[in-house]
Amino acid sequence: MTLHSLDLRTTGQFPALLLDYLDQKPALESFYSIYPTLENAKEAIISKQNFDIEKRKTLVDVLEKQYTGLPYLPDFSILLKENTFTVTTGHQLNIFTGPLYIIYKIVTTVKLARALKEAYPEYNFVPIYWMATEDHDFEEIATFHLFGQTHKWTGEHKGAVGRLNPKELESILKQLPDKPMLFAKAYLENTTLADAVRCYMHELFGKQGLITLDADHADLKRHFLPIIKEELTDSVSEKLVTETTGKLNALGYHTPLHAREINLFYLADGLRERITRDGDNFQVLNTDITFTKSEILDLASKNPEFFSPNVVLRPLYEEVILPNLAYIGGPSEVPYWMQLKGVFEHFNVPFPMLMPRNFALYINHLQGKKVEKLKINYKDLFLDEVALRKTFVERNTQHILSLEDQKNAFNEIFEAILNKATAVDQTMHGAVKAEQTRLLNSLKHLEKRIIKAEERNHESEITQLISLKNKLFPNGIAQERYDNLLNFYINDPQFIEKLFDLFDPLDFRYNVLVEDK
Numbered sequence: 001m002t003l004h005s006l007d008l009r010t011t012g013q014f015p016a017l018l019l020d021y022l023d024q025k026p027a028l029e030s031f032y033s034i035y036p037t038l039e040n041a042k043e044a045i046i047s048k049q050n051f052d053i054e055k056r057k058t059l060v061d062v063l064e065k066q067y068t069g070l071p072y073l074p075d076f077s078i079l080l081k082e083n084t085f086t087v088t089t090g091h092q093l094n095i096f097t098g099p100l101y102i103i104y105k106i107v108t109t110v111k112l113a114r115a116l117k118e119a120y121p122e123y124n125f126v127p128i129y130w131m132a133t134e135d136h137d138f139e140e141i142a143t144f145h146l147f148g149q150t151h152k153w154t155g156e157h158k159g160a161v162g163r164l165n166p167k168e169l170e171s172i173l174k175q176l177p178d179k180p181m182l183f184a185k186a187y188l189e190n191t192t193l194a195d196a197v198r199c200y201m202h203e204l205f206g207k208q209g210l211i212t213l214d215a216d217h218a219d220l221k222r223h224f225l226p227i228i229k230e231e232l233t234d235s236v237s238e239k240l241v242t243e244t245t246g247k248l249n250a251l252g253y254h255t256p257l258h259a260r261e262i263n264l265f266y267l268a269d270g271l272r273e274r275i276t277r278d279g280d281n282f283q284v285l286n287t288d289i290t291f292t293k294s295e296i297l298d299l300a301s302k303n304p305e306f307f308s309p310n311v312v313l314r315p316l317y318e319e320v321i322l323p324n325l326a327y328i329g330g331p332s333e334v335p336y337w338m339q340l341k342g343v344f345e346h347f348n349v350p351f352p353m354l355m356p357r358n359f360a361l362y363i364n365h366l367q368g369k370k371v372e373k374l375k376i377n378y379k380d381l382f383l384d385e386v387a388l389r390k391t392f393v394e395r396n397t398q399h400i401l402s403l404e405d406q407k408n409a410f411n412e413i414f415e416a417i418l419n420k421a422t423a424v425d426q427t428m429h430g431a432v433k434a435e436q437t438r439l440l441n442s443l444k445h446l447e448k449r450i451i452k453a454e455e456r457n458h459e460s461e462i463t464q465l466i467s468l469k470n471k472l473f474p475n476g477i478a479q480e481r482y483d484n485l486l487n488f489y490i491n492d493p494q495f496i497e498k499l500f501d502l503f504d505p506l507d508f509r510y511n512v513l514v515e516d517k
Contacts, residue, residue, distance in 0.1 A: 001362075003502045004378050004512040008359070011382040011510050013478060017253040017335040018356060022508050027251055031244065031338040033351035036326060038119045038506065040353065044325040045123060047350035048085055051323040056080050058219050059321060066195075066214055070202050074211055079323075083123045087112045088318060089328040089357065090130030093161050093197050094141045095153055095169060096183055100488075101330065101480040103496065104503075105357040106201070109328045110208045112355070112505040116325070125325070129201055129212045130318060133162025133194040134265075134308045136272035144484045145474070151175060159270040160308070162194035162216055178490050204496065216267075220321050221304035227316065227347055228264065228300050228307050232275070232282070233293070235261045237312050240342035248339065257336040259312045267308040275307075315340055319349050326353040328505070358503045360511040361472060361479055362488060368514045370468050374461060378512045381472055388469060389462055407443055411436070 008014050008022070021028055024035060033047075034040050060076045067073050078084050089109040091102050106129055113125040135141075141161055142153040151172050157164055166187040173184050186199040198212045215221075221228075230236055241259035248255050265272045266284040274285045280293040291299065300307055309317045315337055318324065327337060334354050344351045361381070363371065371378070380391055414436040421428035474482045488495045502513060 001498050001502060002514045002516055004514065005507065005509040006379050006382075006512060008508065008510055010379045013359075013382065013510075014331045015254060015335055017248065017255070017338065018331050020253075021334065021338065021354075022356070028338070031248065031341050032354055033341070034353045036353040036355040036506065038115060041116055041119065041325060044350075044353050045085060045120070048323050048325060049082070051082070052223075053080070053082070055223050055321055056323065058223060059213075062217050062219055063211065063213065066198065067202075070199065070206075072206060074206070074209070076211075078124055079126060081124060084126060084323065085123060086126045086128045086322045086324045087116070087326045087328065088128040088130055088322060088324050088352075090132055090314075090318070092132045092135050092137070092141050093193050094144065095172070096144045096146075096151075096180075097200075097485045098141065098144055099481050100362075100483050100485055101357065101359075103485050104360055104480060104499070105328060105330070106205055106210060107496065107499045107503050108355075108357045108505045110205065110210055111358075111500065111503055112326060112328065113209065115505060127208075127210050128322065128324070129205075129210055131162060131194055131197055131212060131214050132314075133214045133216045134160045134267060134272065135162075136160055136265075138164075145482055146484050146486050147177065148474075159272050160216060160267060162192060162197075162214060163269060164193045166190055166193045166196040176486075180486060180490070208500070215317065215321065216305070216308075218303070218305035221307065223321050224309075224317050225300060225304045227313070227320065228304060229297055230347075231262060231264055231313065232277075232296060232300065235277075236346060237263045237343050240346055241312060241339055244339050244342045253335075255335065255339055256332050257311065257339045260310070263310045263312040265308040265310060267306055272308055274310075311336070312340065312343070316343060316347065316349060319344070319352060320347075324352050326355055328355045328357050330357060331359075355505065356508055358505065358507075358511055359480065360499075360503075360513055362513045363472065363515065365515040365517050367468060367471065370464060371514075374465055374468075376465065381469060385466060385469065388465065392462060392465055407440060410440065410443065 009019055017028075021032065034043050056079055060079050063074075063076045063079075067076075079086075087109055089105040091105060092098070094102060097103060106127075109127045109129070113127040116123070116125040136159060138157040138161055144151055153169060153172065155168065169183075169187045173180075173187065182200050182203055186196040186203075190196040190199055194214045194216070198214065201210065201212045238259040238261050241257065245255045245257070245259075260274070262275050262277055264275050266275050266287075266289065271287070273287060275296075276283050276285060282291040282293070282296045283289070315327070318327070327333075329337065334356055337354050341351055361378075371381075374392070375395075376392065380388060383391060414432065418429065418432045418436075421432050472479055485495075492498075498513075502511065
């Protein structure tokens with residue numbers, strides 16, 4: 001594959017907060033800690049160099065248990081060393097890996113660990129995939145798109161998705177054109193979705209050094225216990241996030257995150273529901289479960305695994321239990337982490353470097369030939385259909401389609417008419433302006449008709465162009481957010497290796513990957 005890089009702003013795909021962060025706008029400096037560069041990584045290392053050895057021991061013990069039965073196990077003992085750090089990405093447990101960008105996240109994370117090792121050979125860097133096993137939004141993980149078809153895991157499912165039975169996916173496996181043994185083994189030989197995802201991620205990325213972590217574990221939660229208790233009693237996160245959000249909103253940014261009074265769920269088999277408070281009484285929503293203040297704090301002390309952080313506290317939980325230097329996230333994740341800076345400061349937890357994952361559009365050989373034939377730029381493909389048609393016609397016409405010169409001349413004439421008319425009667429101003437607007441609208445309508453006529457002269461090429469656009473942006477959605485890995489992996493088992501060859505985790509541009517053959 002050949003790599004072509006586009007500025008993120010030219011794609012129209014990204015929020016202003018992310019773009020301005022990457023441009024290092026001074027107004028945003030207080031919302032993050034360390035801007036992600038290899039040079040700045042040294043500062044992140046220093047901030048984590050005294051990471052608690054007991055947390056390291058717990059992490060290794062949990063990982064060794066979770067990886068039992070898998071082949072070619074990683075050397076988890078490296079995480080016990082004080083010169084070992086992690087870089088992390090996370091995501092929901094979408095079936096069959098879900099949208100392609102989840103793979104991009106992981107490749108970015110592994111490549112960052114490699115880049116850091118090359119820059120700082122005296123340290124060790126371990127890439128971590130944090131499975132969102134405690135998430136309970138089944139609908140968000142239950143579909144994937146393959147070769148133009150949508151496959152859906154059906155049924156009623158409640159509670160943490162990581163605890164679901166993956167054997168239910170056998171019916172989908174039977175529908176696939178080339179039964180991928182990778183997923184058949186993972187889903188049919190494991191009893192929980194968390195174990196199944198670990199199984200296939202280990203198969204895909206284990207030899208690249210990736211470690212897959214399920215943080216739904218009592219021993220890990222115990223290190224988070226002080227924060228759990230303070231969140232229950234003082235609702236500190238809501239105040240801090242609201243304050244930070246207000247500052248970002250005042251700067252004109254949209255913020256994706258909303259904090260609640262208590263940012264914890266009650267977690268049990270088949271159940272993950274919000275905890276609310278009324279004075280010193282606590283209620284688990286949609287249940288009959290209630291606690292007094294002393295009862296819920298006692299439960300937290302004895303069974304911290306019953307408490308699950310929501311999106312506000314999950315990043316903090318991650319940074320408490322991992323010797324982590326960087327978080328690699330998507331275009332919404334990086335902005336919502338920026339809303340959490342005050343929470344990290346309150347709990348005296350180092351804030352990691354925030355990095356966007358690699359973004360990519362894959363163009364196969366035939367599609368690449370079509371791009372060449374139509375003589376379009378790769379950035380044109382990100383335009384909406386109307387703009388794409390207009391751009392193509394303007395670039396390929398032999399005629400001047402714009403009536404801009406005529407409209408300017410028309411306006412000059414009407415200015416003269418206006419001067420004459422108002423010199424006679426000031427009340428003529430409105431009538432002249434109204435006539436000017438009416439006639440200008442007529443010119444605009446004629447201009448559109450001229451462009452439409454020229455479009456008909458290029459009807460064949462435009463049809464090909466829109467067809468190409470629809471294949472690369474299925475249902476109007478970016479390819480990486482819609483298509484599944486198997487769309488590419490089945491026909492090219494080297495697809496992931498090619499991503500490793502081309503992705504640069506510290507190049508914050510959009511990657512257009514064009515197949516060469």
